[in-house]
Amino acid sequence: MAGDTIIELEPNTIGQGNRIGLFWADKAKAMGALMKRDGQNDPIKVRKGRKGEEPWVLVAGLHRLVGAMLEGLKVKAIVVEGDALQLRLVEASENMHRRDFGPIEKALFVRALADVYEEQFRKGYGDASDQEIGQRKRWEAERGLVQNGAEKLAEIEADNSAATIAALYGWQDQAASALGMSPRSLRDYLFIHRAIIVPLPDHYEDLARHPIGERRKTVMELAEIGDVENRRAVIDCLLEYPAGLTIAAAKEIVGIKAAAAKGKATGQSKFMDNAGSNLDRLSESGWRQFAPRLAAAIKPSALREVRDAIDARLAEIEGDNA
Template sequence: MASQPKNAAPVVDQVIELDPATIDVTGRVGLFYPEKAEAYAALIARDGQRTPIVVRSNGNRAKLPWTLVAGLHRHAACTMAAMPIRAIVVEGDADELRAIQASENLDRRELAPLERAMFVAAVADAAKRRLQTLHGGKSQQQIAAEIGASERAVKMTERSDSKIDKVQFTPVEKADTEAAAAGKTLSSTYRWSDATAAACGMGVESLKRSLRIYRIIVEPNRDLMDALKNHAVAGNASALLAICGKGNDPATVRAILEWLIAHPEAKTADEAIVALELAPSKGGSAAPAPDAKRLSAFIGTFGRMPLAEKKGALGQLGQMLPAGFEIVEAGSRPAQPHLEAQAKQLRTALQIADNLIGKLRAGIGVEDEEIEDADAVVSAALRAAAVGLSGVDLSKGEKE
């Protein structure tokens, strides 16, 4: 039987049964989705709990005897179903337990980009600390040399370590540098090849994306994440990375997130960027034209005016309009019988066309003569409307 690595967290093979109320669930890495817990509760109530949660035993002075390591939604589901919960007990320090929690979630399901960023950051942080502990707290370049890395790799690691602390680098550059260092750390810790790391979703490019999202969006704005987690943008990595492009100003990033939370109907980050009159991120939509920005500002100001001010503003606007344009109050324009006749003619033509289309969709046979009649009615209505728009009164008649 192969021996376990010295610092691996030993697992007690026996599954135990616990009261969910005896388990402390604070200090979790990921997010909680009530609808997922409700779905699990229904499944567990019917089919039983198939996958145990993971817990650790607390000390005698702890308020609760157990702490949850992995399985937050299963724990909530058993609580909802009023059932005892099956659990496996593990041992280890805080970093090892967080690594177990993160690894289970990364391996178990496809995570939304926002949540994946949180677990990737936890894995990278835990792996880095573990590697430093194993090597007596040595720096990354010393560790790289110790495990036989090439001189070039050592120099690259030295530059990476020094880069992170230099204030002139942007948040994106810092996250990318951290990702490169984390990729090396993970490869060293788990002896991964580049292909293996990429297959696990932990290659350097994947790490860059996740660590940008975590360091720029999640970490500084953790209090907003529960409100943002179900937004369309939270499930769109490209949109989140577009927000990261504004990372030079943390206040701007937060303003974008708050705007998105206030507008759940928004589909893209660029909607927030345009609404806040910010320059778009790389790969985003084009910046609004100056006239569009002026119009947006006018509409916003006009919308906030009381009714009396709106009427006064419209009166001044009327004086500024070019020749041929005017602002007319509803009900003040005299009746125009020829326009009413054209509208009625159009409605009749559309009704005939709609009936014909309905028959064709239903597979009902239509005679050629019926099609020709409908075509004539619609054509006449369209001609009348076109002539009416040119200012000709059709009530005087039209020559055939």
């Protein structure tokens, strides 16, 4: 990469290229107004144009670029260098942890980063162990099998990304840690990409701008509709009707029957159902008072599983509130 010298450019000399994320007109307009009032604090990133391109091509900062264009401002920029893969990594990394992204747009960047890691790994196994190489080959074989559903493929891809990053950088943690998220979150975003973005290219942008598309929990609920045509029909219904329509109501409108009721619980299932029912009755203050007793009551053999489940729940809540 080049140094961080900041230059000023005319926006009309910068081509937009192929972007990973979505464009939000209101956001660009607001950023332009702020830049006009306060100046531009965060430079965009550009590369030099090649034959047949504009003098400069955008790498990261589309909304700042369009905002400057709307206000008739020059735009501050940092020139970066690298091959297509390295520049993709710059764009994805800069946007990965922005808190104003919804789950669909975040899934685009998670998938883009996973692609970068996988492509780098494909160029050579480097210092990967036999186990990591075996996992990579298993993933290559399994990801193409038609019988693997979206959820299974998301798990395979998440596991593969973990091995890939470990091989490239010597990290022992899962890829999720490298991306600043829990393993469950990584699987969710890969699942959203495979179940919503890939099979429904004409729907996912509109869904991302709909209230249902603003929360990971509701997008996951749509992604989990098994048949892609049913999934498409439910999303069409949500986009057509007022914002207050629920997913359950949309399913009913398009003729998707509710899942059959579960059978009567027995044995351990009965005990778990009873315990869950009693815990549901606790208020927030009751939960805080009961927390030490609950921790003391957990059998030592299950402490790690409970801890992992709590960590995953916290990560999910933080993701929904992002």
